[in-house]
Amino acid sequence: MIDHFGFPVSDIARSVEFYLDAFAPVGLEELQRVQTPSGALVGFGSAGHPFFWLHEGARGVQQELHFAFSAPSREAVDGVHERAVASGIEVLHAPRVWPEYHPGYYAVFLRDPNGHNVEAVHHTF
Known part of the structure; x- marks a missing residue:
């Protein structure tokens, strides 16, 4: 059900080096x-x-976490958006294709009650 997750780091080069080195044995x-405008992703x-x-x-600033739930279809992504709007939930990005990720990446992004960026995504390959 979890499609992906992400979090901020204070030193992207050092963090990339750490994860590639430490987790190479598991195939990462x-x-x-x-x-992006705010830096590398x-x-x-x-x-x-x-x-x-x-x-x-x-550095030294609490920042949002990000995670995405897999959606079985674009209609399911749209359904998440519709329920969010009906419930007064903050919509960060309405459903659309995000070609910068890949041509079939269709997602909606919401703000949860704790300030985190949560997403529903459907991948069409």
Whole structure:
């Protein structure tokens, strides 16, 4: 049910080096790197699917965590969005395709009550 998760790090280069070195025996690889306005976003995983993400964050500041639930269809993603709107939940990004991740990445992003960024995503490959 969990599709992927991510969290901020204060030193992206050092963190990437740590995870690639320490978890090489379990097959963890860097699979994707996206440059965002706030810095690098680095995806790790295996078998071509990034499921663990790190992003550049500020030192000494509590920052949001991120996790995504797998959705069985685009309609399910839309359903999450509809329920969020009906319940007054903050919608960070309405459902759409995110081609910067991959051409079939369809997701909605919400803010949970603790300030975290939570997502429902459907992958069409």
